[in-house]
Amino acid sequence: MAHWELWIVHLLLSVGMITGYIVYAGYGWQLVSGRYQAQWTARLSQNAIRLVLPLMNLVVVVLMMIAKVSHATSPRFFDNVAFVILVAALLDDHLKISDYLLRVLMLLGFFGQQLIIGHETVLSIWLNIAALVVGLGLVRVFQPVMRRHYSLHLLLILGAWAIFWLPQSNVRAEALLRSLLTLLAMMTSIFFFWRDWERRHRDQQRLEKRATIDDLTQTLSFSQFREDLMVAADTVSTQSQLTMLAMVDIDYFKAVNDDFGHLAGDRMLQEVAAILKSQAASQSFPATVYRTGGEEFSLLMTVTHQDEATALVQDCWQRIRERRFQFQQSQLRLSISAGVTQLRPDDRAIDDAIKRSDDSLYLSKRRGRDTVTIDGQSLATVDHQTLMNVYDYYSQPVVELATGETKANELQIQLFDQQVGYWQQVLVFPTISEVLLEMAQATIDKLPGDVILSLSDEQFLDPRLADALIQFANAQYPKRLVIQVKQLGKTDAFKAQLRRYRSQHIWLLSMPWLDVLTSPRRAMLRRALPEVNVVKFDLQKLRDQYPQRNDVIQFIHEWQQLTTEAGVRLMLSGIDSVNDEQFAKQLAINYVQGNFYAQPELPRL
Numbered sequence: 206m207a208h209w210e211l212w213i214v215h216l217l218l219s220v221g222m223i224t225g226y227i228v229y230a231g232y233g234w235q236l237v238s239g240r241y242q243a244q245w246t247a248r249l250s251q252n253a254i255r256l257v258l259p260l261m262n263l264v265v266v267v268l269m270m271i272a273k274v275s276h277a278t279s280p281r282f283f284d285n286v287a288f289v290i291l292v293a294a295l296l297d298d299h300l301k302i303s304d305y306l307l308r309v310l311m312l313l314g315f316f317g318q319q320l321i322i323g324h325e326t327v328l329s330i331w332l333n334i335a336a337l338v339v340g341l342g343l344v345r346v347f348q349p350v351m352r353r354h355y356s357l358h359l360l361l362i363l364g365a366w367a368i369f370w371l372p373q374s375n376v377r378a379e380a381l382l383r384s385l386l387t388l389l390a391m392m393t394s395i396f397f398f399w400r401d402w403e404r405r406h407r408d409q410q411r412l413e414k415r416a417t418i419d420d421l422t423q424t425l426s427f428s429q430f431r432e433d434l435m436v437a438a439d440t441v442s443t444q445s446q447l448t449m450l451a452m453v454d455i456d457y458f459k460a461v462n463d464d465f466g467h468l469a470g471d472r473m474l475q476e477v478a479a480i481l482k483s484q485a486a487s488q489s490f491p492a493t494v495y496r497t498g499g500e501e502f503s504l505l506m507t508v509t510h511q512d513e514a515t516a517l518v519q520d521c522w523q524r525i526r527e528r529r530f531q532f533q534q535s536q537l538r539l540s541i542s543a544g545v546t547q548l549r550p551d552d553r554a555i556d557d558a559i560k561r562s563d564d565s566l567y568l569s570k571r572r573g574r575d576t577v578t579i580d581g582q583s584l585a586t587v588d589h590q591t592l593m594n595v596y597d598y599y600s601q602p603v604v605e606l607a608t609g610e611t612k613a614n615e616l617q618i619q620l621f622d623q624q625v626g627y628w629q630q631v632l633v634f635p636t637i638s639e640v641l642l643e644m645a646q647a648t649i650d651k652l653p654g655d656v657i658l659s660l661s662d663e664q665f666l667d668p669r670l671a672d673a674l675i676q677f678a679n680a681q682y683p684k685r686l687v688i689q690v691k692q693l694g695k696t697d698a699f700k701a702q703l704r705r706y707r708s709q710h711i712w713l714l715s716m717p718w719l720d721v722l723t724s725p726r727r728a729m730l731r732r733a734l735p736e737v738n739v740v741k742f743d744l745q746k747l748r749d750q751y752p753q754r755n756d757v758i759q760f761i762h763e764w765q766q767l768t769t770e771a772g773v774r775l776m777l778s779g780i781d782s783v784n785d786e787q788f789a790k791q792l793a794i795n796y797v798q799g800n801f802y803a804q805p806e807l808p809r810l
Contacts, residue, residue: 212383215282216390223289223391224398226265230258230294259307262294266315281384289391291315292365295344296352296399305348309341316369337368353403355396362392419496421471422478430495430503434555437505441548444507448548449514451504452562453481453521456540456574458500469532473539474500476530484521492517503562511547511579518543518577519584526575542569545579600652603776603798606789612796613687615657616644642673645686655685657714665690666702675709687712687739703736712738714776734771739796740764744779744789761792 266287273283291312295305316337344351344361351357366385417429425433437448455477462470478494481502485492490508497503504521506514522541530537544566548558561580568583569576577584603613649656664670665688678686688711703713715737734740742764744757751757761777768775777789780799789797 212387216387219282219286219289219387220390220394222286223293224394226290227293227395227398230261256307259294259304259311262290262308263311265290266311281380281387285384285387285391287315288365288369289362289388289395292362293392293395295341296348298349298352300348305345312341313337333368340364340368352396352399355393358392358396359389362388422474422496422502424478424482424502425493425495427495427497430497430505431555433493433495433505434558437507438548438552438555438558441550441552446507446509447511447514449504449506449508449511449545450548450558450562451506451514451518451543451545452497452559452566453502453504453518453541453543454498454566454570455500456542458539461537461539465532465535465537469535469537470500472532473530473537476528477525477539477541478502480524480528481521484517484524488513488517514545515577515579515584518545522577540575542566542574543577544569545577547580600648600803601798601800602802603654603657603796604802606786606794606797611653613655613657613685614648614652615689615798616648616659642670642677645674645677649681649684649686655687655712657687657689659689662691662699666698671702671705675706675711678709678711682710685710685712687714689714689716689741691716700733700736707736707738714739714741716741716743731767731771734767734773737773739774739776740768741776741778741798744777744785744799745781746779758792761794765792 269283269287269290273280276283291308294308295312297304300308313334316334347357351361363385366388370381370384417426418424419426434450441448455473458470458473461473474496478496481494481504485494485504485506488506490506490513492504492506495503495505504518506517508514522543526538526540528539530539544562544564546558546561546565552558565578565581568581569578572578572583599617600614601617602611603615604610605612645656645658658674660670674686674688688706690713706713713736717740742761747757747760751760761775765775767773774795776796776798777792777794778798780786780789780797780801782801785799786797786801
């Protein structure tokens with residue numbers, strides 16, 4: 206019974222020793238196979254490490270044999286530990302044939318000396334060695350799957366045990382059984398350790414991939430972008446090549462999501478990313494693509510000349526512009542805007558380069574999109590030199606000051622000034638007349654009160670537009686259409702058109718020159734006033750014209766007298782604060798308008 210109690214102690218020691226050894230040996234082999242990289246491994250030859258690791262196994266086996274001689278009472282304890290170390294080494298993954306043969310030679314040497322010590326006949330020794338060689342050949346064939354199947358682990362250790370222990374006639378049956386159980390326990394421990402190792406490795410890979418790879422586009426992630434950019438910034442002053450950064454944004458991407466849904470948006474992102482990655486991979490210099498925002502990508506390029514990076518970005522721009530993206534039954538066309546910069550040695554942080562690239566990207570947006578800008582200089586990437594003008598419209602209410610009721614809504618037009626980068630109001634919309642009518646039709650049912658529409662002189666005199674507006678006005682009764690023009694009647698044709706509109710119950714709103722009361726046109730003004738329904742002045746422009754408050758009041762009083770005599774209403778725009786409203790109330794103005802009552806919200810470009 207004492208032998209079994211001692212065996213249990215040996216069993217626990219064996220399992221503990223082999224598990225601990227496999228942890229260190231396995232970690233070392235993972236470094237060689239490339240799964241885990243440490244900085245110090247970059248300074249060592251992998252071939253040298255491949256040689257050192259199996260030699261470490263040999264050193265441990267030799268130490269086991271020395272301990273076996275020193276502790277003759279427990280020889281099989283040391284034999285089994287050494288035996289399992291050599292057998293388990295055959296199952297290291299990513300073994301080259303040279304690695305495997307080296308392990309086979311060590312195992313054959315260990316088996317051979319054990320068989321000779323066991324006083325076997327020469328014939329039986331060679332028969333066992335032959336069986337061992339055949340078994341080792343089978344292990345090599347099935348080695349890729351043996352680590353993952355417990356049954357194959359058991360089959361391997363049973364075969365090795367049969368070849369190693371059974372031929373030894375000087376070992377009793379009880380000792381053979383204990384050796385078999387010990388080997389099974391150690392190999393079971395190794396198997397479950399490896400299985401847990403593989404599971405943790407897969408989990409770590411998934412986490413690393415999630416951190417470094419964007420799931421949707423399969424490009425590198427924003428966190429990886431910043432990490433790679435920091436590495437590039439650290440070496441930019443020491444390398445002879447240039448590091449270029451490009452930020453790319455898909456134009457009007459929100460419209461794709463709004464019109465076709467987010468599935469279409471996701472598809473477009475994937476296809477744009479595929480184009481960027483394909484073009485980057487085809488270059489002779491390193492170029493990496495990252496997804497750094499919703500519809501924004503970044504490229505990091507190491508080039509000899511800046512022109513190489515410029516050519517790559519332009520090539521990406523051209524291919525995306527020419528591509529017809531298919532989604533369900535629809536064909537979509539996309540374009541990109543890009544901002545490019547070079548990393549500089551004097552950059553204090555990577556955010557300096559990011560800001561320069563982002564500023565250039567914003568300039569591409571301001572200049573009409575579909576453009577590539579390099580450090581503030583936009584390339585002639587479009588077929589025409591003058592980029593399209595960007596307009597938007599919104600409604601601004603006209604309030605009856607006495608009651609606070611909204612009496613009308615003026616459709617106001619804003620033009621995005623590409624040179625200064627902000628929106629400016631325009632009095633008339635320089636576009637085709639059909640668009641004006643569509644604006645009025647789309648708005649009149651959604652807003653309270655009448656609708657005011659601004660026309661240029663040419664549009665005002667256009668007989669076809671007049672017919673369409675009159676037809677529209679009659680269909681909308683009792684709501685009224687109010688046409689806003691810059692000046693009162695100047696020509697006979699202008700006066701005739703005024704009378705035609707008024708006869709069809711369309712109101713006219715005029716914005717006279719501010720100096721008309723002090724000019725020789727005063728007499729003409731008196732005759733023309735009855736042709737309109739409302740006269741409007743802008744309070745802010747009045748203040749610019751007449752810096753003194755009393756002069757503004759005198760001007761408005763004179764106009765109130767004129768409009769009262771002609772039966773015309775007076776309207777004051779530019780009311781932007783509560784003080785402006787109080788000023789208008791003191792002057793008994795009929796109608797007011799301004800940002801104080803409704804602040805326009807326009808898209809940001």
